[in-house]
Amino acid sequence: GADVNATEESGFTPLHLSSKNGHKAVALLLLERGADLNVTNEQGFTPLHLSSMQGHRDVSLLLLDRGADLNVTTEKGFTPLHLSSQEGHQDVSLLFVERGADLNVTTEQGFTPLHLSSFNGHRDVSLLLLDRGADLNVTNEQGFTPLHLSSMQGHRDVSLLLLD
Structure with missing residues (x-):
């Protein structure tokens, strides 16, 4: 049969692609046939990164239940939570x-x-993250807090949330 972990030119496996596109039944089939859960493409994205970025909760849950690493980072340091939040x-x-x-x-x-x-x-x-204890005064390497960023982008509702 076909190689379940074969990669195309960017390093995507069939599990990357089924996860990105929200195809839970196909992702499950691939996992049952030995697909690597934590395989990364050229930028360090796992199938969980891709399902989280696209908002596929059911696929993300499947991957987590099968043992996907929740805090895995891409080459630039993004976790699945970074991508779903973004x-x-x-x-x-x-x-x-x-x-x-x-x-x-x-x-x-x-x-x-x-x-x-x-x-x-x-x-x-933003409210979810704050309610669960996210630090609202943390600064990035340019010295920006989340309030700096919401203000810069004109997001009044988020700025108000961060100020309250």
Whole structure:
């Protein structure tokens, strides 16, 4: 049969692609046939990074239940929680928080998940992170807090949340 862990030119395996596109049944089939859960592509993305970025909670849950590393980082230091927060996927972010994801982990440039949700105006994700204990005064390598970023981008609702 076909090589379940074969990679294309960017390093994507079939599990990367089924996870990115939210195909839980296919992801399960691939896992049952020996797909590597924590395989990375050229940028260090695992299947869990891709499912989280696209907001596929069911696939993310499957991967976690099968033993995917929740705090794995890409080459630039992004965890799955960074990506779900950046894209505003509250349900996926909640799943990761409930499973014990590090709320204050930073990327290479010093961004926390709260920095990314604030920059992109995702109030619900920002509220979730704050409620669960994210540090709202942490600074990135440029000295920006989440409030700096929400203010710079004109996100009044997120700025108000961070000020309260």
